Amino acid sequence: MERPTVHELSLCHAIAGVVKPYAAGRRVDVVRVQVGALRQVVPESLSFCWTLVRDHEDMPEAELELEFVAAEVDCRGCGQHSEITSRWTVCCPQCESSDVEVVRGNEFLVTSLEVT
């Protein structure tokens, strides 16, 4: 495996850190996380690491639900709005200009929880 899973492990600790104050001692059943395509997150690794971390973080029932967000840019060159399908470049797919504003794809946030 080219990438270290330890990365997703530290991300899971960060997710738990966000969740805890909102859970305020209640049992956490579901954690919903939004992940942008430009984030360096391997979903399979994140889900696996979560099964390790949730026990340490006193939320063993918490299920992680991931919502993916495609990358989108506004091009200042040609004025077009485009979805980006390349993994590495965010240049405008219409005119190949690099003068773009990334409007979606950098998301990495906890959107909501289910608690009991």
Added chain:
Amino acid sequence: MGRFHRHDDGTVHDHDHDHGDHTGYATGSERVEVLEAIFAENDTRADINRRAFETNGIRALNLMSSPGSGKTTVLAATLDELSGDISVGVIEGDIATDLDAAKLGGRGAQISLLNTNNGFGGECHLDAPMVNRALQGLDLPALDLVVIENVGNLVCPAEFDVGEHAKAMVYSVTEGEDKPLKYPVMFRSVDVVLLNKIDLVPYLDADVETYVARVREVNPGATILPVSARTGEGMSDWFAWLRRFAAATD
């Protein structure tokens, strides 16, 4: 057991929960809106570090790379160059040893060593709270520039703001010209790339232009400086970049 799914096989899926049928629940569950960035806490702490730098008139640089890129060698040459001219502090991130800190000693800079092996098998990056701890080891009012030498890793350090004013990376030609495409988040995040070990290009299959072009594909705006920390070739351009950076006040 209702919706207690384990995802040990890594399965990721969307599914609607029937909130009317929570078998085994004494009471119904409640939805809590969060909408909080997962790095929010780190970013808040990073801003505290940045303010500490700025209060003391310091510019801070986050220096990243893969292991073995020559980052510490570049930094040693840099300290020799700036010694007596610009007061430099180095925060040295290292998983378990003080080997790099020893290599940087005696060059006129303050060194604050930060071992990261307290985490789960050794943290793979520096985060803002760790750098905050390392600041205690530096006499900030005496410094003009702080270089934060991150842990050698092309993945994790790119995600964590530690309070720097710019990000630099050392990328050596021996790593192969495909690395910007494999680690785009890191390459996209940096302001300057030192393309190191160019003295070895004659022994490789790609020329400097190919490496530069691959970096440009991912990060068109980055400053790219081909250098050899070993022979000194190109290093004057890096020193000039760093002097301009240290003198800037934005």
